[in-house]
Amino acid sequence: MILVLIEVQNNDVKKSSLEALSFASQLASLQNDSVCALTIGTLESSINLGQYGADENIIIPSLEIENDQIEYILRSIALEKNPSHIILSLNSTGKNLAAVLAAKLNFALLSGVTGVHLNESELVFSKTVFSGKAKALYSIVQGSSVIAIMPNSISINNQINKNCTTTTKNLDIPGSRIKTLEKRMISGKTPLTEASVVVSAGRGLKDPSNWQMIEELAELLGASTACSRPVADIGWRPHHEHVGQTGIAIRPNVYIAIGISGAIQHLAGVNNSRKIIVINKDPEAPFFAAADYGICGDLFEVIPKLNETLKKIKSNS
Amino acid sequence: MKLLVCISKTPDTTSKINFDSSGQNFIDNGVQYIMNPYDEWYALVRAIELKEQFGGTVEVIHIGDAQSEMIIRKALAIGADSAIRVDYIAADSMDTATQIANVVKSKSYDMIFLGKETIDHNGSEVGGLLAGILDWPFIAYVNKLSVQNTQATIESEIEGGIRISQCNLPMVISCAKGLAEQRIPNMMGIMNAKKKPLEIVQPIAFESKLKINRFELPAAKSGVRMISPENINELVDVLKNDLKII
Numbered sequence: 001m002i003l004v005l006i007e008v009q010n011n012d013v014k015k016s017s018l019e020a021l022s023f024a025s026q027l028a029s030l031q032n033d034s035v036c037a038l039t040i041g042t043l044e045s046s047i048n049l050g051q052y053g054a055d056e057n058i059i060i061p062s063l064e065i066e067n068d069q070i071e072y073i074l075r076s077i078a079l080e081k082n083p084s085h086i087i088l089s090l091n092s093t094g095k096n097l098a099a100v101l102a103a104k105l106n107f108a109l110l111s112g113v114t115g116v117h118l119n120e121s122e123l124v125f126s127k128t129v130f131s132g133k134a135k136a137l138y139s140i141v142q143g144s145s146v147i148a149i150m151p152n153s154i155s156i157n158n159q160i161n162k163n164c165t166t167t168t169k170n171l172d173i174p175g176s177r178i179k180t181l182e183k184r185m186i187s188g189k190t191p192l193t194e195a196s197v198v199v200s201a202g203r204g205l206k207d208p209s210n211w212q213m214i215e216e217l218a219e220l221l222g223a224s225t226a227c228s229r230p231v232a233d234i235g236w237r238p239h240h241e242h243v244g245q246t247g248i249a250i251r252p253n254v255y256i257a258i259g260i261s262g263a264i265q266h267l268a269g270v271n272n273s274r275k276i277i278v279i280n281k282d283p284e285a286p287f288f289a290a291a292d293y294g295i296c297g298d299l300f301e302v303i304p305k306l307n308e309t310l311k312k313i314k315s316n317s
Numbered sequence: 318m319k320l321l322v323c324i325s326k327t328p329d330t331t332s333k334i335n336f337d338s339s340g341q342n343f344i345d346n347g348v349q350y351i352m353n354p355y356d357e358w359y360a361l362v363r364a365i366e367l368k369e370q371f372g373g374t375v376e377v378i379h380i381g382d383a384q385s386e387m388i389i390r391k392a393l394a395i396g397a398d399s400a401i402r403v404d405y406i407a408a409d410s411m412d413t414a415t416q417i418a419n420v421v422k423s424k425s426y427d428m429i430f431l432g433k434e435t436i437d438h439n440g441s442e443v444g445g446l447l448a449g450i451l452d453w454p455f456i457a458y459v460n461k462l463s464v465q466n467t468q469a470t471i472e473s474e475i476e477g478g479i480r481i482s483q484c485n486l487p488m489v490i491s492c493a494k495g496l497a498e499q500r501i502p503n504m505m506g507i508m509n510a511k512k513k514p515l516e517i518v519q520p521i522a523f524e525s526k527l528k529i530n531r532f533e534l535p536a537a538k539s540g541v542r543m544i545s546p547e548n549i550n551e552l553v554d555v556l557k558n559d560l561k562i563i
């Protein structure tokens with residue numbers, strides 16, 4: 001049996017948990033196994049997890065819960081059910097508890113996994129290493145494992161149609177050693193790590209007031225905004241937008257880089273984007289070598305023209 | 318306060334990444350090694366600041382061979398008081414955490430600091446594993462930390478925002494951007510580092526549950542498709558029909 005952690009937020013299953021569930025059902029079909037979802041929290045709408053490949057859903061109804069308590073619940077269920085794998089997302093929950101759980105259960109740990117395949121009946125797990133510059137392929141040689149999936153790397157499959165039985169379980173959950181006082185959200189926008197389209201700009205913008213056209217383009221594309229490190233350092237943009245080796249790592253479907261040179265430390269955070277569009281006036285800018293589409297031109301001409309065209313399309317549709 | 322900082326060694330970020338023909342070994346010919354930036358800039362400096370505020374000691378630990386002594390000396394030059402090196406190349410993150418935990422058991426630290434991840438393996442594994450083995454509380458990706466008596470108040474990264482939480486010591490944290498400002502070792506620090514104690518410890522036995530089959534370099538990009546800046550409609554067509562985002 002493969003156990004999957006399903007997290008609930010605003011009465012809905014987190015997208016990252018559906019990715020974990022899709023990964024688990026892929027794994028289940030490779031090793032002929034069943035999938036047990038462990039849902040923590042209460043759902044108002046009834047989402048059918050069988051659609052995503054769950055054979056069984058155990059619901060632990062609890063509202064406010066700390067990471068160490070989720071870890072306790074997973075561990076208790078694992079001790080009872082003896083799963084071959086425990087799958088969860090390497091979102092902030094996963095970063096806080098996946099490794100703790102693996103150590104306490106004495107399971108193998110694979111964190112940041114982006115895929116799995118069979119090689120002569122052996123499961124092979126891949127993960128990205130060296131800040132996106134290489135991939136490593138691992139196998140588990142002994143016992144069960146905790147596998148934390150890299151967010152945005154598994155496509156969600158809702159066409160599986162298993163018959164999923166649901167049970168509610170009340171567990172005695174011990175108190176937490178960590179007390180959350182507050183969660184502060186930065187803005188209403190999709191967090192960068194989950195964004196599917198990201199519009200990003202760098203020092204080529206010359207002045208913070210020029211970001212208006214970047215914001216406008218992002219708005220038109222339903223994208224989140226990001227920036228290179230120097231512009232965050234000089235205070236043109238907030239620090240939480242800075243992507244790269246020392247900022248955050250993102251993996252959107254489309255990354256649009258405007259007036260960014262493409263230094264290796266910047267690429268380290270965006271290398272995993274599916275497609276990269278680069279707009280830069282310097283034909284020698286290193287970013288073009290990492291791009292799928294390139295426009296060599298002045299951003300102060302290209303972006304306003306692009307925004308105008310997109311606005312026309314919007315108003316016509 | 319008795320503080321421990323775990324430091325690791327990684328190739329400099331501008332290093333070319335290459336593997337031998339078996340795909341199993343990283344070729345480090347000409348590669349410059351550095352202290353993992355998260356360990357150096359954030360974990361180590363914040364620990365030193367706490368020591369400056371409350372008194373106590375900062376010890377660093379590294380699992381690795383004698384070649385790593387330059388990063389240990391650097392940590393001492395920046396301001397750590399003493400160092401421990403477990404003389405051993407760990408097989409995986411669980412091995413690293415097991416070796417660190419073995420040293421921690423005979424000491425009484427108030428807090429253990431790690432980097433949020435090593436930039437070569439990008440694992441974010443060792444901190445949680447160590448906390449799990451020790452059964453200490455753990456908070457990942459910490460951006461702010463203050464301590465009062467035996468309680469830590471912590472800001473850490475969550476999707477789209479931050480979480481503020483409290484926890485009693487001892488605990489383990491992994492450190493990210495914002496926690497401290499990088500410190501450059503000065504001449505005094507470099508001189509003093511030579512006199513600070515470095516203890517070499519032997520490893521304990523460990524059996525890995527994982528095997529690395531091989532490394533692969535990503536497939537080269539099939540070449541960039543250039544679009545003329547005059548031809549915005551071609552770009553719009555790409556956004557619409559190739560990338561399907563409008």
Ligand SMILES: Cc1cc2nc3c(=O)[nH]c(=O)nc-3n(C[C@H](O)[C@H](O)[C@H](O)COP(=O)(O)OP(=O)(O)OC[C@H]3O[C@@H](n4cnc5c(N)ncnc54)[C@H](O)[C@@H]3O)c2cc1C
Pocket residue numbers: 201202203204205227228229230231242243244245246247258259260261262263264265266269279280281282285297298299300330
């Ligand atoms: C240890 C370390 C860690 C680092 N971490 C990060 C990190 O996490 N993230 C990060 O981003 N950087 C990081 N850096 C910095 C990195 O090396 C680069 O300096 C930085 O990414 C450059 O930012 P930029 O591209 O915005 O600016 P620049 O390098 O100045 O590039 C500006 C670009 O804009 C173009 N441009 C200018 N005017 C126009 C115009 N009118 N139209 C079109 N294009 C124009 C130029 O041709 C140029 O390519 C790090 C550096 C170090 C040493």
Ligand SMILES: Nc1ncnc2c1ncn2[C@@H]1O[C@H](COP(=O)(O)O)[C@@H](O)[C@H]1O
Pocket residue numbers: 323324325326353355356360378379380381407410413430431432433434435438439440441442443444
């Ligand atoms: N060999 C090592 N010796 C000491 N600490 C380490 C070692 N490897 C990793 N660490 C610590 O664990 C953190 C996270 O590493 P990782 O889990 O590999 O991403 C690093 O930032 C270090 O603080």
